Amino acid sequence: MRAMVIDDSRAMRMILKRIVTKLSFEAVEAGDGKEALDLLADMTEVPELALIDWNMPNMNGLEFVMKVRADPRLREMTLVMVTTESEQSQIVRALAAGAHEYVIKPFTEGAMIEKLALLGLVPTGANS
């Protein structure tokens, strides 16, 4: 399986990449929503999962989610917002735009794995 990690922070991309790689995903990185869309356009196989920061230059995470949801080719991709934007109204906006789940920074590795298990992307108990 393949996961796309989209965050303007290289440090956060490395943390997320470490977690998903441990879960047997092949990870692809992008520094913002625009770069992610460009990479997706060149891919023959769409990743099963995208972990998306909200605040990014060029194209933010919410805009990326809306673009993905408008593209039938990308419809099967599971979208998880990974962000410090933890206001209820922001969470509602992201989910309404088409994100499947929401993880608030700071998060532990265990919490992230549990969330991916809830989405059916990794086996339940992968955290233990």
Added chain:
Amino acid sequence: MSVEVEVDENDLAEMVEQVWESYLDPEGVSPLMQTYDENQPSEVHSSVSITGSWTGHVVYASSRAAAQRAAAAFLAMELEEVSEEDISDTLGELANIVGGNVKAMLPPGAQLSLPQVVLAPESSARYPNTERISGVYGLWEGEPVSISMWQSSTDTKEEGA
């Protein structure tokens, strides 16, 4: 527009604890020990600005050694492998995480900037027309680390007007 900010030292301390638990000290062996000394020195710092329902800055400052240790923990590297870029990335993300959580505690309508990182002491930065309203000051394995909030005094004037 301005509001009376209700993010105090306890809220900041709780966020800091979560950051340590998640990234800097997941084993729970080296927490930030609070000194309550707002004048402790720093060698590097990062900040995010918040505008809207509250206007000000959230600043993460530390010694270079603490920043290097934070980068090593964040990136799962050995201390000696950590580069300047790693330190810069990590400091930026730490300011972003704390700032984002501060913003979430403010009334709706606040905007968070992208982080700024300066590999120089916090004292070298100027936040015009601001005053420090709260902060967590501590030692992490003997090295100074602080997280502080600076409120725009323009807001304060408007409140009093």
